[in-house]
Amino acid sequence: MVAPGDWEVTNNPSQFVRVMQLTDSHLLADPGALLWDNLNTRRSMVAVFKHIQQQRHPGDLVVISGDIAEKAEPEAYRWLLEYCQDLELPVYCLPGNHDNPALMGEILNDANVSTEPLITFESWQLILLNSIVPRQPNGHLGKGQLDFLNRSLASRPDLNTLVFLHHPPVAIGSSWMDAMGLDNAVDFFAVLDQYPQVRGIVWGHIHQEFHTERHGVQLLGSPSTCVQFVPGSEHFQLDQLGPGYRRLVLFPNGQIETQAYYVEHFGFS
Structure with missing residues (x-):
């Protein structure tokens, strides 16, 4: 795996697009x-952003893939908006099961922060889906979301596509977490399988790294900006890893290079 500072760099997104995925920040008011x-979740998220900014090339955009706020409090979203306005990157947000999408739409659409669900570059499009079920931990993609996914893919067969959602569409081998995945993954994959331009699916929710492939499509679960869960655990169990995030580099030929990173020596108390 190539380290972030070693990638050949261009400022032209038509060459490749560098995406920083943050997830499950669980910010408090x-x-x-x-x-x-x-754990102070604001402090852990700031530590992740600083880790990104210390890289020689911090990326072209940030996607925050849900559970932005622990209790969907307006003050948590406002803090994120204010903090992100000091960044030199566009930030796109999608909801998780702890979030309030309507409130996110009211607050997180200003300056460089957006809840826009479709992002297009010269050779790529990023589709951001809402998989939440109100007041439930599991995920579901309603007809509107599946129709949006289908339309977006059908209208741009020329663009490599990366799909983001909050809930995992496949089992990750952790029984307590697998009970809270996407409950209609069959419907989700029925849409995706029609479109060969889909290159990857990326999610949060699981607070850990996960990487597999399905029909040549990369399936990627990512660490949280706060705490991590122990992989393969039967019950809820916290890991010792620090706050994390995922970096993806999207090449014009559809190739994806990706790696998860963690903030070392982060004090949790």
Whole structure:
């Protein structure tokens, strides 16, 4: 795997697109509040952003793939908006099961922050889906979302496509988490399987790395900007890894190079 600082760089997104995926930040309204009694989620997210900015080439855009706020509090979304306005990158947000999509739409559409679900480059399009079920931890893609996915793919067969959603569409081998995945993955893949330009599917929710392939399409689960869960665990269990994120480089030929990164020596208390 190539380290971020070693990729040949161009400022022209027609050559390749560098995407930073952040997920599951679980931000709280109170700046001093702690999650699980030992983690300030604002501090952990700032640590991730600083880690990204320390790279020689921090990317072309950020996608935050859900569970932005722990309790869907307006103050949490406003803090994110304010913080992201100091970044030199566009930031796109999609909802997770802890979020309120309507509230996100009201607050997270200003300056360089957006909830726009379709992002297009010269050789790529990114589709951001809403897989949440109100007040439920599992995911579901309603008819409107599946129709949007189908239309977006049908209208641009010339563009390599990366699909983002919050919930995993495949089992990850962790029984308690697999019970909270996408409950209509069959419908989701029935749409995707019609379109050979789909190159990857990326999600959050699982607070850990996951990577496999299906019919040549990369399937990628990503670490959280706060805490990680132990892979393969039967029950809820926290890992010792620090805050993380995923970096993806999208090449014009449809190739995806990707790696997850963690903030080392991050103090949780």
